[in-house]
Amino acid sequence: MMSEKINNKNPHILVCDDCQVTCLLLQIILETNGYQVTTVLSGEEILQEIASQEFDLLLLDVTMPGMDGYEVAYRIQQNRNCKCLPILLLSGYEEDTIREKCQANVTGIIRKPVDMNVLLAVVKQALQLCTCSHTSAA
Numbered sequence: 001m002m003s004e005k006i007n008n009k010n011p012h013i014l015v016c017d018d019c020q021v022t023c024l025l026l027q028i029i030l031e032t033n034g035y036q037v038t039t040v041l042s043g044e045e046i047l048q049e050i051a052s053q054e055f056d057l058l059l060l061d062v063t064m065p066g067m068d069g070y071e072v073a074y075r076i077q078q079n080r081n082c083k084c085l086p087i088l089l090l091s092g093y094e095e096d097t098i099r100e101k102c103q104a105n106v107t108g109i110i111r112k113p114v115d116m117n118v119l120l121a122v123v124k125q126a127l128q129l130c131t132c133s134h135t136s137a138a
Contacts, residue, residue, distance in 0.1 A: 011056040011127050012036040016046050016072070017090060018064040022114075026059060029116050030123070043067030047075065050082050057126055059110075062091040062098060073104035086126045090114065 013035050015026045023039040030037045038055070040046055043064060049055070058076070062069035069089055076082045086107040091098055095109050107126045110119055 010034050010036050012038070012054070013057045013059060013123070014046065014049055014055040015039045015059045016041070016043070016064075016069075017059075017061040018042065019061075022061070022090075026114065026119070029119060033120055035123070043069070043072040043075075046072055050076065050079075050085065055085060057123065058085055058087045059123075060087055060089055062089050062093065070102050070104070073102060073106055077104045086129070088122060088126055
């Protein structure tokens with residue numbers, strides 16, 4: 001019997017925001033609700049983290065200096081090993097504006113300022129949607 005990823009570990013979420021306070025706040029909310037959390041402050045750090053370990057979800061701020069969230073999401077989806085990583089964008093912009101600018105296929109968008117209940121609901125939903133089944137017969 002093949003065992004896929006059984007839920008013997010809490011989902012591991014990578015949080016990226018260029019504001020350390022926002023990262024800390026998201027980390028506290030998520031860890032309090034049973035998630036493992038790693039926080040980074042830049043797009044470059046995200047790419048380093050996902051190269052070295054697996055995550056179940058990425059919470060990604062759109063507006064960052066250097067490589068912005070759109071660019072990061074696009075690069076992740078170009079990487080064959082990470083195509084499956086669900087991405088939730090964090091932004092104060094209107095959702096339509098974000099969808100126009102974003103070339104990557106993101107799982108969802110969370111408006112800033114972040115509402116704790118919305119955050120938890122969207123994260124839970126994204127994790128349920130993205131149990132990546134590798135069923136492509138290539």
